[in-house]
Amino acid sequence: MAANAAPAQVLEFDALDGWAADDHRAALAVFRNTCSLLRDPVWVPVCKLAADAADTSTAARQFFELLFRPVVVGTPPALFTGYYEPELKGSLTRTPRFGYPLYRKPPELTEGQIFQSREAIESGALRGRGLELVWLDDPVEVYFLQVQGSGRIVLPDGRVLRLGYAAKNGHPYRSIGQELIRRGASLADVSAQDIKAWVRANPGPGRALLNSNPSYVFFRKLEDLPATSGPIGSMGRPITGLRSVAIDPAFVTLGAPVWVEKEGREPLRRLMIAQDTGGAIKGAQRADIFFGTGFSAGEEAGKIKDGGRLIQLLPIDRAYALLPDR
Structure with missing residues (x-):
């Protein structure tokens, strides 16, 4: 983790707005889902204790408070x-309705x-090679499915195809939202x-706006x-709605718990787990919250x-090691 390149401040848990009201048991269950993948010696004993912790809200809160320190x-x-x-x-085949492919x-x-580039692929650079996984009926949804990175495709016979x-x-x-702002949108x-x-x-x-983002994502069944x-996150395990978050692994350890204090029209205070990444997620104070399916x-x-x-x-030792006087 490259967090040493950014300023860090260690806090107490009572400085986290809404900490006591959260469902720590739910957060611990999601943390356990990927904890076994953390091989750093600092994390291995923490994950062993996570597996052994009692499955109650009180025990889950005690687990986090005893073994971790909050760090900004x-x-x-x-x-x-x-x-x-x-x-x-x-559709698995091209039809008059379903004419826009997702490629393997x-x-x-x-x-x-x-x-x-996206423009070359959308203009037919891969056409005729048998790389089509499935066909959709809306090129806009093709684009946004690539931004999300995974999806469920309901086929005409009712079967569901999971893509990752x-x-x-x-x-x-390149953000097409930022491109619209550059063109004068508010x-x-x-x-x-x-x-x-x-x-x-x-x-x-x-179509020209979509092609202004040259990045293109390929899928697998x-x-x-x-x-x-x-869906499967960057750690190769399923992620959980409103408990999993995408971060920049240059600043946040994949698999680490993170406390989210989101403002806006619908403020959110919740313990989540950093189980995913994204091409647009850059920086120590940048996160993309997974909201679920549909x-x-x-x-x-x-x-x-x-x-x-x-x-x-x-983990406590890692938290204090980030301070500049260490």
């Missing part, structure tokens, strides 16, 4: 956004390679819902993922662009 890395205010797992209609990873694409991130084309992610006009509506109402300029599980989750996630404070919970 970087300088608030934070920027919180939201993401979700879309549920869309699609091309076999020649290697990690870190600069591949074809496989690779990207190596081009940098900050109030760049929610996900507003962007979708504008692109659909302006097909030509809308998730054959063995139960319908009740969330339309309602998408509506909620699309409205979030709020300030606040992101606080890491670190």
Whole structure:
């Protein structure tokens, strides 16, 4: 973790707004889901104690308070956004209705390679190679499914195809919301819902706007993922609605607990687990909150662009090691 490159402040738990009111038992269950993947010697004994902790709210709170210290890395205010797992209609074959493909990873694409841009792929660079996984009926949903990184596709016969991130084309992610602002839109006009509506109402300029982000995501089928599980995060395990958060691993350890103090119209105070990453998630005070699956989750996630404070919970020795006099 590169948190030493940013200022750090160690807090007490009573400085966390709403800490006592949270469901620590729910947070501990999500923490356990990926804790076994943490191999750092500082984390291994903590994860052993997490597995052995009693399954009660009191025991869960005591676990976090005894073994961790809250640390603010970087300088608030934070920027919180939201993401979700879309549920869309699609077809395994191209039809007059379903004409927009999601692609599997091309076999020649290697990690870190600069591949074809979004514009080239959307113009047919991969057409005819049999790389199509599924076809959707809306190019706007193709784009936003790539932004989310996973999804559920309901096929005409009722079967559900689970898709997860496989690779990207190596081009940098560019925010189309920021591009709209550069063109003169106001900050109030760049929610996900507003962007979708504008692109659909302006097909030509809308396609050009989507192509201004050259980054492109390829998918894979998730054959063995139960319908009740969330999508797979960057740690290779399912993530949990309103308990999992995407962070920048240069500043936050993947798998670490983080305390979220999100402001805005609907303030949120909750202990979450850093179980995912994202191309647009950069910085110590930057986080993307996973809201769950389906339309309602998408509506909620699309409205979030709020300030606040992101606080890491670190093992005691690691927390104090971040202070400048250590």
